[in-house]
Amino acid sequence: DQQVKQNSPSLSVQEGRISILNCDYTNSMFDYFLWYKKYPAEGPTFLISISSIKDKNEDGRFTVFLNKSAKHLSLHIVPSQPGDSAVYFCAASAFRGGSEKLVFGKGMKLTVNP
């Protein structure tokens, strides 16, 4: 059973608009959440994270929202740029940044059209 779910395999948005990527998790022990970005033929690279003590973390055009009661997090990219086109992985950890238990979603492909 998947503990971290990214239910939509792909998303297409216009340049300049907002991209919203969703992620759901089932294990209430998770207390640290990460988003990774992956370009073709490369490994995933860290993008942004959020601790369970927060409900929002912002870094430039990227904002992650956490709804603990719903066990849901989302990544907002605004404004979206063509260079944001990549696969995005949501991951959840049971230890803060320590990756002692790190579970990934299956990924979602974002395409930003010029």
Added chain:
Amino acid sequence: ETGVTQTPRHLVMGMTNKKSLKCEQHLGHNAMYWYKQSAKKPLELMFVYSLEERVENNSVPSRFSPECPNSSHLFLHLHTLQPEDSALYLCASSQDVGLDYGYTFGSGTRLTVV
């Protein structure tokens, strides 16, 4: 479980030891990957196998030796490791190399080199 099984979950080894990490998937995927997750660092792609052939080696030291005897199994043989090799080693699989989504990650092996 996610469909990708890694054993052992934890491993402590001395610098002169030889050990192996095992990854197994029965998802019918053709591509398998080894990643390294060090504390507070992004995932690092180590090796990529497609249909049992190694297609990528990201400048990994020779003390790490991968083996893919069939499309369901992937090994990482370790010898004369260094303390800085201590990390979480993640295995992943996907239907094919180059697909942008549908990755399934294992739970990882926490390796400590003493």
